[in-house]
Amino acid sequence: MRRPGLVSYSDALALQQELVAARQANRIPDTLLLLQHPHVVTLGASARQERTNVLVSPRELADRGVELHEAPRGGDVTYHGPGQLVGYPILDLRPDRCDVHRYVRDLESVLIGAARAFGIMAERCSGLTGVWVGNDKLAAIGVRLSRWVTSHGFALNVDTDLDYFTLIRPCGIHGRGVTSIAALTRQPVTVADVEPHLVREFGGVFGRTVRD
Numbered sequence: 001m002r003r004p005g006l007v008s009y010s011d012a013l014a015l016q017q018e019l020v021a022a023r024q025a026n027r028i029p030d031t032l033l034l035l036q037h038p039h040v041v042t043l044g045a046s047a048r049q050e051r052t053n054v055l056v057s058p059r060e061l062a063d064r065g066v067e068l069h070e071a072p073r074g075g076d077v078t079y080h081g082p083g084q085l086v087g088y089p090i091l092d093l094r095p096d097r098c099d100v101h102r103y104v105r106d107l108e109s110v111l112i113g114a115a116r117a118f119g120i121m122a123e124r125c126s127g128l129t130g131v132w133v134g135n136d137k138l139a140a141i142g143v144r145l146s147r148w149v150t151s152h153g154f155a156l157n158v159d160t161d162l163d164y165f166t167l168i169r170p171c172g173i174h175g176r177g178v179t180s181i182a183a184l185t186r187q188p189v190t191v192a193d194v195e196p197h198l199v200r201e202f203g204g205v206f207g208r209t210v211r212d
Contacts, residue, residue, distance in 0.1 A: 001032045001199065001210050009040045009069050009080065012088065016151045019090045023149050032202060032210060033088040033153075034195060037080040039066040041168055044075035044142050053077045053169040061167065073152040075129070075142035076172035083160040083180070085191045085198065088153045091206070098148055104129055104141055106205050107154050111139040113201035114156065114194060120184050128173065131156075136179035140171060156198070158182060158191050 007015070012035065022028040041054060041061060053076055054061075054068070061068055066079075080086060093103060108124055111131040115122040115138060122139075125132045131139040139156040157180035165178045182189045203210045 001034065001212055003034045003195075003212070005035060006038060006082065007035045009037050009042065009067060009071075012037065012086075013069075013072075016088055016090065020146055020149050020151050023090050023092055024147055028090075030092060030206075030208060031090040032199075033090065034198075035086050035088070036082055036084060036191060037086060039064070039079075039081040039164060041066055041068050041077060041079050042071040042073075043069070043077055044071050044073050051077070053172045054167070055169060056167050064164070064167070066164065066167065071142070071152070073142040073144045075140075077168045078140050078142065078155065078170060079164050079168055080155055081160055081164055083158055083182075083191065085156045085158050085194055086154070087156070087198070087202075089150050089202075089206075091150045093145070093148045093150065100143070100145060103145075103150065104143060107141050107143075109205050110198065110201045111141075111154060111156055113204070114198040115139075115181065117197040118181050118185055118189065118194075120181065128171075130171070132176075133179055133184060135175075136177040137170060137173075138179055138181070138184075156181075156194065158194050159189055 122131045129141045141154045144152045159182035
């Protein structure tokens with residue numbers, strides 16, 4: 001596991017590309033990146049041509065200190081920012097986990113377990129990815145696979161400033177909101193508080209011993 005702290009989105013992309021190549025060449029073991037991003041809106045495969053789910057202009061994003069990046073992952077538009085725990089697993093799913101849908105469900109299980117540690121009963125939503133509490137999304141998922149090595153991953157709202165989500169229609173989904181662990185528990189909760197629970201769940205779901 002690597003925890004590089006607050007990392008720009010472009011630097012995180014470059015790091016993932018480096019780690020994916022190293023994992024494909026078997027130079028490194030499976031690796032979990034846990035980090036935070038400065039304010040950024042990212043556009044997945046569904047949003048690169050049609051940006052209607054970005055609700056403000058590039059100028060307005062810049063005025064709020066929010067970068068805009070295309071992301072080589074699935075999904076639509078999402079927001080990352082401080083107070084959000086972002087996980088980028090670099091895993092070789094071969095030989096016995098070569099199933100994209102299973103992989104996404106496994107990530108959802110990790111996030112549901114981490115939320116449960118704070119008394120939050122999160123769940124899946126039929127037909128949608130991510131983790132939900134009622135009508136509100138607690139965590140988003142968008143992944144990429146190359147020769148069965150994973151990159152990109154998940155974003156769990158811990159004590160994120162949820163006002164930034166008003167700049168977009170998260171994941172292009174109408175009629176739903178977003179929430180965070182801090183908002184749901186009404187307690188001060190930090191990314192550092194959540195990390196050990198998420199790491200424990202990740203190790204259990206994927207059958208890994210996770211070490212720094």
